[in-house]
Amino acid sequence: xxxxxxxxxxxxxxxxxxxxxxxxxxxxxxxxxxxxxxxxxxxxxxxxxxxxxxxxxxxxxxxxxxxxxxxxxxxxxxxxxxxxxxxxxxxxxxxxxxxxxxxxxxxxxxxxxxxxxxxxxxxxxxxxxxxxxxxxxxxxxxxxxxxxxxxxxxxxxxxxxxxxxxxxxxxxxxxxxxxxxxxxxxxxxxxxxxxxxxxxxxxxxxxxxxxxxxxxxxxxxxxxxxxxxxxxxxxxxxxxxxxxxxxxxxxxxxxxxxxxxxxxxxxxxxxxxxxxxxxxxxxxxxxxxxxxxxxxxxxxxxxxxxxxxxxxxxxxxxxxxxxxxxxxxxxxxxxxxxxxxxxxxxxxxxxxxxxxxxxxxxxxxxxxxxxxxxxxxxxxxxxxxxxxxxxxxxxxxxxxxxxxxxxxxxxxxxxxxxxxxxxxxxxxxxxxxxxxxxxxxxxxxxxxxxxxxxxxxxxxx
Numbered sequence: 001x002x003x004x005x006x007x008x009x010x011x012x013x014x015x016x017x018x019x020x021x022x023x024x025x026x027x028x029x030x031x032x033x034x035x036x037x038x039x040x041x042x043x044x045x046x047x048x049x050x051x052x053x054x055x056x057x058x059x060x061x062x063x064x065x066x067x068x069x070x071x072x073x074x075x076x077x078x079x080x081x082x083x084x085x086x087x088x089x090x091x092x093x094x095x096x097x098x099x100x101x102x103x104x105x106x107x108x109x110x111x112x113x114x115x116x117x118x119x120x121x122x123x124x125x126x127x128x129x130x131x132x133x134x135x136x137x138x139x140x141x142x143x144x145x146x147x148x149x150x151x152x153x154x155x156x157x158x159x160x161x162x163x164x165x166x167x168x169x170x171x172x173x174x175x176x177x178x179x180x181x182x183x184x185x186x187x188x189x190x191x192x193x194x195x196x197x198x199x200x201x202x203x204x205x206x207x208x209x210x211x212x213x214x215x216x217x218x219x220x221x222x223x224x225x226x227x228x229x230x231x232x233x234x235x236x237x238x239x240x241x242x243x244x245x246x247x248x249x250x251x252x253x254x255x256x257x258x259x260x261x262x263x264x265x266x267x268x269x270x271x272x273x274x275x276x277x278x279x280x281x282x283x284x285x286x287x288x289x290x291x292x293x294x295x296x297x298x299x300x301x302x303x304x305x306x307x308x309x310x311x312x313x314x315x316x317x318x319x320x321x322x323x324x325x326x327x328x329x330x331x332x333x334x335x336x337x338x339x340x341x342x343x344x345x346x347x348x349x350x351x352x353x354x355x356x357x358x359x360x361x362x363x364x365x366x367x368x369x370x371x372x373x374x375x376x377x378x379x380x381x382x383x384x385x386x387x388x389x390x391x392x393x394x395x396x397x398x399x400x401x402x403x404x405x406x407x408x409x410x411x412x413x414x415x416x417x418x419x420x421x422x423x424x425x426x427x428x429x430x431x432x433x434x435x436x437x438x439x440x441x442x443x444x445x446x447x448x449x450x451x452x453x454x455x456x457x458x459x460x461x
Contacts, residue, residue, distance in 0.1 A: 030095070031302045038130065042118060043304035050093030051086050054114060057340070057369055057438070061089065062113040062271075070163035078149065078276035079288070080109035088112040096299045099272045101138075101148065103294040113271035117341030117367060119157035122265035123226040123233075127310020131268065132223040134301035137177050137215045138272065140293060145180025145216075147288030149273040150298040152176075152222055154266040157344045161363040167193055167200055170260025172235070175222035178279040179287065182214040183207045184222060186237030186245040191256040198252070201277075206237070206245035219301060226261075229309055233261075264346040268305075272298045327372040327436060331461060334368055334439075336384075336454040341367040350455055351421040356386075358420065358453040362395065362445040365404055366454070371439045377461050381410055382427045383441075384455035388420035395445030395452060399430060401437045408442070409433060420453055430459070 031045040044058050053061065061084045066072050073079070080101060083089070089112035092098050101111040123129035133152050140148060153176070156169030171189035187205035190198040198204050210220050223238040232249035249257050279287045328334055337347045337355040343364040350356040357366065381399055389395075394415035398408035410430030417424045445451050 031304065034304075034306050035130075038306040038308045041121070041129075041305040041307050042116075043302060045095065045302045046091050046097040046300060047095050048091040048093075051090050053084065053086065053089060054091060054097055058117060059114045060117055062115060067163050073276070074113075074273070075166070076273065076276040076278070077280070078273035079147075080111040080274040082113045082271070083110050084112075085110070089114065092299075096301055097270070098297040098299055099150075099270060100295055100297040101272050101274050103288075103292075109274045109288065109294075111272050111274060113269065113273075115155075115269045116267045119160060119267035119342060119344060120265035121154065121268065121305050122261075123228045124307055124310030126229055128229055128308045129226045130223060130306040130308070131172070131174055131225075131303075132221060132306065133174065133270075133303045134219050134221045135175060136217075136219045136299040136301075138180070138296035138298050139216045140296040141180035141182075141214075141216055143289070143291040144293040145296075146283055146292045147178075147275040147279050148180055148292070148296065149176070149178050149276060149279050150271070151273070152268075152270055152300075152303075154224070154268050156260060156266055157264045160267070160344045161361075162344070167191060167196075167198060167203075168256070168259045169263065170266070171203075172224050172226075172266065173203070173205075174224040174237070175239075176278070177215055178282050180216055181282070182209050182216065184210060184215055184220070184239050184244075186224070188235060188247050188252075190252055190260045197256050204247050204251070208239065208244040211240045211242060219299070233257075264344065268303060270298075270300060270303070327370045328368060330371050330373045330378070330439075330459040332458070334371070334457045336366065336441075336456055338368070339366045340369040348453075352384075352423055352455060356453050356455040359450050360443050360452050360454065361450040362443065362448055364443045366441040367404075368439045368441075368457075370436055372436045373433050373459065375434050378430055378433055379460050380427050380429050381457065381459045382425050383412075383457045384423055384425050385414055385417070386420055386423045386453045386455070387414055387417045387451055388422070389416050389449060389451040391416065393445070393447060393449050393451055395443055397426075397428070397452065397454075398442045398444070399428070400440040400442055401433060403438075404440050404442055414452055423455060427460075 034040045063082050099112045103109050137150050138148050152174045154172040158169045167189040173187040176185040185207040187203040189203040193200040220240050225236045227234045235247045237245035275287045336357040345357050346359045347355045348358045396413050398411040400406045400408050410428045412426050412428035
């Protein structure tokens with residue numbers, strides 16, 4: 001949410017930069033192999049065709065001026081409207097994603113913001129998580145850059161569907177920049193607002209100039225590490241391999257550290273905002289201005305997540321053993337915890353063995369990619385579910401194909417089954433479907449309390 005923030009006078013002073021000539025983009029590097037000793041958890045190299053949107057399997061495109069029911073102007077005072085237009089968001093055919101703010105003839109700004117489908121990026125117990133991106137900030141400086149606010153960051157999974165629990169769920173700003181200043185900011189948001197251990201709404205931050213070429217004229221690699229292998233645990237920020245900021249577990253203290261690290265994990269975001277508290281605070285006046293130029297893109301070469309050491313935590317999500325090249329058999333048992341993406345839910349030990357997915361309430365969802373229905377003939381589906389919801393609390397479990405906003409093809413309602421581990425196999429009729437699809441389980445209820453756990457899902461002929 002990034003409720004923002006004034007910054008130090010030194011940052012404002014550094015805004016007085018002259019704009020260099022536009023620099024041509026250098027050839028893009030391929031996604032590098034994991035650093036020595038690290039395992040790749042997830043990545044996107046943005047190698048799609050020119051003028052196409054990024055992969056819907058990897059990314060959610062945010063639109064409008066807020067989340068549904070969330071704070072206006074994304075909680076930051078930013079002035080643009082986010083869209084899913086390729087004018088604002090597109091792969092360029094050369095291995096980059098471009099996020100481009102554009103001002104229309106009426107003076108209104110549009111831009112783009114995306115977030116990962118996955119929301120379970122978390123340091124393994126006793127290990128380290130690394131979030132990394134190779135990015136060129138919008139190539140604009142001086143008065144023409146007033147209001148530009150590019151960012152690469154992560155939010156705690158419980159924010160999805162709630163939108164009122166910031167900053168307690170945690171926010172890691174891997175890279176932020178405002179007003180075309182040759183500087184990268186790394187910031188932690190946590191605790192309570194205002195004040196608290198992270199001095200909200202400022203957060204605990206540090207900034208430095210990009211090594212060598214300026215942040216605006218060249219690509220740089222921005223990275224964040226969450227280290228659970230040391231005591232106290234540590235958070236670290238890097239640019240081109242050079243550490244410039246750190247925060248320790250003892251600085252944050254309890255219960256705030258556990259509140260931001262004890263949940264299911266984080267999702268990643270990329271966006272370019274225009275105006276808002278941060279650029280305004282640094283500029284000392286409102287932004288953008290009449291001098292601000294339109295159409296300067298943030299270029300993203302790749303985003304990757306790595307892990308090292310430890311005995312668990314963030315790993316590629318398991319999948320049902322596929323019958324053929326990377327697909328799931330719709331008529332085999334699809335374990336709920338094998339999701340490819342999910343909302344703010346969590347996995348837990350299941351009384352029937354293995355794991356189930358719990359803490360599911362209104363607005364939550366589970367996503368399963370490459371589910372093969374063959375030539376059709378689906379009769380129904382059955383889900384293994386349990387509920388310990390209070391009396392009168394119930395909800396709807398729906399199956400959707402290829403999009404969470406598509407009409408459901410089947411559903412059933414569920415109330416209390418006698419406990420959160422009291423399992424029941426509940427069938428629901430479905431429309432005929434054939435071929436290979438992304439399957440979504442979506443959950444709705446008239447109240448916010450959790451109402452169901454899910455162990456597995458299966459379609460039947």
